Amino acid sequence: MDVRLATEELRAKGIRLTRQRAAVLAALGQAERGLNPEEILALAQSECPELGLTTVYRTIELLVSLGIARRVHTGEGCASVVGAKAEHGHSVVCLLCGRVAEFSNCDMVSVEAAAARETGFTISVHSLELAGTCAQCRASGEAAHTSPGEPRRWA
Amino acid sequence: MDVRLATEELRAKGIRLTRQRAAVLAALGQAERGLNPEEILALAQSECPELGLTTVYRTIELLVSLGIARRVHTGEGCASVVGAKAEHGHSVVCLLCGRVAEFSNCDMVSVEAAAARETGFTISVHSLELAGTCAQCRASGEAAHTSPGEPRRWA
DNA sequence: GTGCGTGCAAATTCTTTGCAATGCA
DNA sequence: TGCATTGCAAAGAATTTGCACGCAC
Numbered sequence: 001m002d003v004r005l006a007t008e009e010l011r012a013k014g015i016r017l018t019r020q021r022a023a024v025l026a027a028l029g030q031a032e033r034g035l036n037p038e039e040i041l042a043l044a045q046s047e048c049p050e051l052g053l054t055t056v057y058r059t060i061e062l063l064v065s066l067g068i069a070r071r072v073h074t075g076e077g078c079a080s081v082v083g084a085k086a087e088h089g090h091s092v093v094c095l096l097c098g099r100v101a102e103f104s105n106c107d108m109v110s111v112e113a114a115a116a117r118e119t120g121f122t123i124s125v126h127s128l129e130l131a132g133t134c135a136q137c138r139a140s141g142e143a144a145h146t147s148p149g150e151p152r153r154w155a
Numbered sequence: 156m157d158v159r160l161a162t163e164e165l166r167a168k169g170i171r172l173t174r175q176r177a178a179v180l181a182a183l184g185q186a187e188r189g190l191n192p193e194e195i196l197a198l199a200q201s202e203c204p205e206l207g208l209t210t211v212y213r214t215i216e217l218l219v220s221l222g223i224a225r226r227v228h229t230g231e232g233c234a235s236v237v238g239a240k241a242e243h244g245h246s247v248v249c250l251l252c253g254r255v256a257e258f259s260n261c262d263m264v265s266v267e268a269a270a271a272r273e274t275g276f277t278i279s280v281h282s283l284e285l286a287g288t289c290a291q292c293r294a295s296g297e298a299a300h301t302s303p304g305e306p307r308r309w310a
Numbered sequence: 311g312t313g314c315g316t317g318c319a320a321a322t323t324c325t326t327t328g329c330a331a332t333g334c335a
Numbered sequence: 336t337g338c339a340t341t342g343c344a345a346a347g348a349a350t351t352t353g354c355a356c357g358c359a360c
Contacts, residue, residue: 016314016359037349052317057350073282078233079349092274101274106266112285119247119256120290127228129282130267135275171334171339192324207342212325234324 001083003029006068013066023048024059025068025083033098034072034080034091072100073129094134101134156238158184161223168221178203179214180223180238188253189227189235189246227255228284249289256289 003025010017027035027043035043041056060081063069070084072091082091086104093100112123158180165172182190182198190198196211215236218224225239227246237246241259248255267278 018315018359020316050317054318054351055316058315073228073233077349078228090270092270092276092278094276095279101276103270103273105269105273107269108266111261111263111266111283114260114262115245115247115258115285116287118258118260121247121249121256121285121287122293123247123285123287124250125286127284127286128266130270130276130278131280131282132271132276132278138277169335173334173340175341205342209326209343210341213340232324 001025001029001068001085006063006083009066009068015062019048020044020051020055021059021062023051024056024063028063028069028081028083031082033100034082034093036077036079036081040081090128090130093129093131094137095131096133096137099134099136103130156180156184156223156240158238161218161238164221164223170217174203175199175206175210176214176217178206179211179218183218183224183236183238186237188255189237189248191232191234191236195236245283245285248284248286249292250286251288251292254289254291258285 006025006029007017007022010021023044024040026047027040031039031043037053037056037060040060041051041053044056045051060069064071064081067087068084069081070089070091071078072080072082072093082100082102085102088106089102089104090106091100092103106126106128108126108128112126115121116123161180161184162172162177165176178199179195181202182195186194186198192208192211192215195215196206196208199211200206215224219226219236222242223239224236225244225246226233227235227237227248237255237257240257243261244257244259245261246255247258261281261283263281263283267281270276271278
């Protein structure tokens with residue numbers, strides 16, 4: 001996520017850039033994986049110690065509604081959030097380390113056409129998340145499972 | 156969802172078919188849309204009045220783990236559940252009435268290849284949900300928006 | 311200076327757990 | 336009959352809300 005760009009967008013919309021919001025943006029910007037509210041709080045507090053959990057929730061909602069952040073439905077629950085890069089993008093989650101990448105060149109026309117044929121629906125939106133193994137984990141081999149106690153399930 | 160088939164699967168695995176479980180299966184079977192625990196409870200209680208919410212939760216977990224039901228991440232929250240038809244399938248949600256259909260012929264190879272190229276990940280799993288307008292809603296035109304007070308958001 | 315944003319604490323909602331009673335196989 | 340399964344109530348977690356104060360613009 002481009003923190004500078006996000007900052008500008010807030011400013012452009014007349015939304016105040018407080019220290020708390022900047023801290024949350026920074027946390028999302030530096031994280032390479034989905035963060036839940038608690039994690040965001042912990043990360044962002046290093047930059048803004050008086051940040052509260054309530055504000056994290058409110059900021060998440062704000063950023064998601066503006067398209068600056070995106071929710072990812074994976075692993076434990078659906079509360080994780082990542083910074084969005086592109087206007088339209090999808091998350092690719094690493095099943096081993098939890099890292100999240102984003103890809104935007106999704107050509108779903110043929111899949112959507114097949115679905116439309118099979119169900120009779122007219123498809124207008126798609127929600128897609130992919131999962132697999134990131135380059136780093138592949139490189140470091142099977143040995144490098146990050147969290148032995150916390151196997152990532154796929155919801 | 157085929158209730159009879161699901162019933163057989165439970166029996167085959169040596170899992171007891173109680174009146175409560177049958178009622179939950181029936182509710183999922185007759186519903187054409189995702190149901191949250193409360194809704195399942197309400198529907199299933201018409202068939203088994205002494206059913207409790209706790210059991211609904213436990214049954215959902217059971218059915219999902221057996222692949223008999225599937226969670227759908229759409230609309231309000233991620234707690235909705237639908238009966239699954241195929242071994243591997245995806246939900247197609249109607250944005251107007253909430254009806255859920257399932258389609259199974261998803262050919263994601265090209266999309267996954269593109270994602271792999273763009274992110275460097277090796278893709279092994281995909282989670283896909285489509286949304287649009289079902290045949291009925293399309294037929295009854297714009298006028299037929301089901302719930303004016305409850306616009307369905309797309310998570 | 312003016313509101314928008316914030317933190318705290320309380321309220322609310324959602325989900326899980328413990329345990330004795332029940333009923334399916 | 337035996338043991339998986341259930342319901343209730345209570346515990347626990349996650350999220351939201353109310354309100355007075357502080358700070359960005």
